[in-house]
Amino acid sequence: MTDREHYAPGPARGAQVRKDGEKWTLILVRELRHSPEKVWQALTDPAQLREWAPFEADGSLGTAGTTVKLTTVGAPTPLVSETTVTRADAPKALEYKWGGFDMRWELEDLGGQTRLTLWTNIGHRFISMGAAGWHICFDVLDHLLGGTPIGRMVGPDAMKFGGWQRLNAEYAKQFGIETINWPPRAGQKP
């Protein structure tokens, strides 16, 4: 667990927000020193998702047309949402829904390395929180692929962590939005 104890996320980077009326899309880009095939496995295999993703899948996400149940980890009441994989072009493009969110992944081959891009829509009041959460997930994914897993950090595990709070504030600043204070103070109107 030493690696996990020493883990500190880097500065906020690689995220953009696209605003289309009420619908905001968070776009996250991360370069990983691993092949698209290897990254694809981590994005689709339930056993690997469990090591880094903010949800658990009851089946592989790697085949278009498959219906998979996604359980959000750490939600205050159980949240299980069913999704049908709408696109699975291994190892390049993957699309499904997580609850009401669209999830579109693209893997670009950079000569044995991968530029991973995620497009996901998210309520705009929470978009910096989402960026901070995914930033940490991608760090955990990077460790996992590199053979030095530090264990999944999502939901309350991520939020009580100082690095998450800093990232949330940094992304909010980059996106030009106000974020809510976390944890909320008694009587606070976020």
Add this chain to the structure above:
Amino acid sequence: MKIKLTSVYVDDQDKALRFYTEVLGFAKKVDFSQGPYRWLTVASPEEPDGTELQLALNNNPAAKAYQQAMFQQRQPAAMFFTDDVKGDYERIKARGAEFTMPPTDVTASIIAMLNDTCGNLIQLTQLARHSL
């Protein structure tokens, strides 16, 4: 141990928040999200630290069926207490809410019922004053 929270299912949390604050007059209390999950509660401005009402997204097929059946049978999904049901009726109606029952005398109380526009009927209850 305390009763601190009750929940209603709603079909749209943003719409519900507008209705429960702007039309009914409650105040937003807690609003946070984790992934697609959103925890959203309101409280009465008369009792800001009192019982909260959770506006929970109804994304559960079993709960949807229950909610629809309750609505069709005109059963309220929640009940709020007031000292002035006629005054609240006029105030809430003026803000555009649709009442399915105007203030009506029933045993031990006066009740009114309105549509919350999010899949529920809501009952307002004023307890009758006891005459010793």
